[in-house]
Amino acid sequence: MSTMSVSLSPHVRSDNSTQKIMRNVIFALLPAAVFGVVWFGLSALLTLVLSCASALLAEFLMVKALKRPFSLNDGSALVTGLLLGLTLPAGCPWYVPVLGSVFAICIAKQVFGGLGDNFVNPALAGRAFLLASFPVAMTSYPTSRFMADAVSSATPLSSEFAGSLSYADAFLGLMSGSIGEVCKLALLLGGIYLVIRQIIDWRIPVAYLATLALLTALTGGNALDAVLLGGSMLGAIFMATDYVTSPVSPWGRVVFGIGIGIINFAIRAFGAYPEGVTYAILLMNIASPLIERFTRPKKYGEVKKNA
């Protein structure tokens, strides 16, 4: 390629590449994944392997069919598969992770043009597909093999046994839930790592979780429950911060996070789902081009038109 493109300064140099970012995200997800596998046993590992393998295979076949350049090495398909697997209950039937990954890669990602052109987060689109398709399998959370006396429940968010759970247990992940969402400590470690490496912006998760906690507290709910039980932490750190589907401008990111918090709170307070993280993020994904348009930073030296 000998095309030269001329662009205006500043010319920011960065050694960030898609591979490097994806490698970091996978690294940051590892603590949560490892904890999930230890906590729920081999069935969790099987679910994760199935979702990752089918995401990679789907990407490979789809790229081949659409005659696009080989893209497995950028790691984005692996991240999608891993993220999707982490939102599933351990030991769900084999077709759940497989179909979810296939939907995420083929429909949500490649049909719209591949990485960078998907208008919603593929992993969450896959999860929404699964939630609508297999409502029972998707909400039957197993208990850990270390919790002999625990009851299997829909989600700790909706059940009365949330009351008997201590915050320390919830923070450490000694509870039932989907594979990757239980251990908040591991998620937080991954999140802090990504913020320090400047892979993700702290504004989105902080704005989201703060809004959710604040609204829950204002309406007489338990703010800590809202953040610690369920998938909001996983969603806030790893799903909402997806580059492709979230705004770029700093204030846009704050608005984006607040929006997710409001929608998530509304779904939990007034909707039929006890969880709602998936739909909240998906809806804000769709709104993010609009947010982007209204939060464009002022150019240096720009004068207001109607001043």
Add this chain to the structure above:
Amino acid sequence: MANKFTKTFLNGLVNENPTFRLVLGMCPTLAVTTAVSNGLGMGLATTFVLVCSNFVISLIRNFVPSKVRIPAYIVVIATFVTVVQMVLEAFLPALSESLGLFIPLIVVNCIIFARAEAFAAKNDPVSSIADGLGMGLGFTCSLTVLSAVRELIGAGTLLGFPVLGANYPGVLLFVLAPGGYLTLGLTMVAFNAVMGKIDAKRAARQAAAEGSVA
């Protein structure tokens, strides 16, 4: 005459297929294609209305002043829709129940309007019947294909008979509204891919034929 009849008929069935080519009548297409029986029933009901209304509108096309033609079409179409609705209620109450509101809504189905306005109002009654038949059956075929895909994937059955075995976990999404959009889009992709290949072949053959004549 017979040739023209077939040509008009095939035009509606394939070349200008109302669902995949004209993209008309999307509302019933998305709403009722949850099971093969519904899709087929809806398609045939629409075909009946389309053939009859095309015929009558073509007969009266020279008497109706153009200013009041739309109300006149509605009266004609609504008459046949009422007939269909009463017949379904009397003889196929189960189908009538599952199609529900979408039977009376055939009155405002844009395929029927489009064919009345674009074809029946300008052509003789026999061609209009051919057009109604072609468009109607084209619509029926599309609806049947869509509903077969959705019923098979969503519930593992076809016309209510279990095809994929008792252990098949229905992918519920395909019977829900999003599944309608998905199936329609993907089927349209397949249809256009096949038709594009056929068109290209036909164009190549025509070019070759013209070349040899010249």
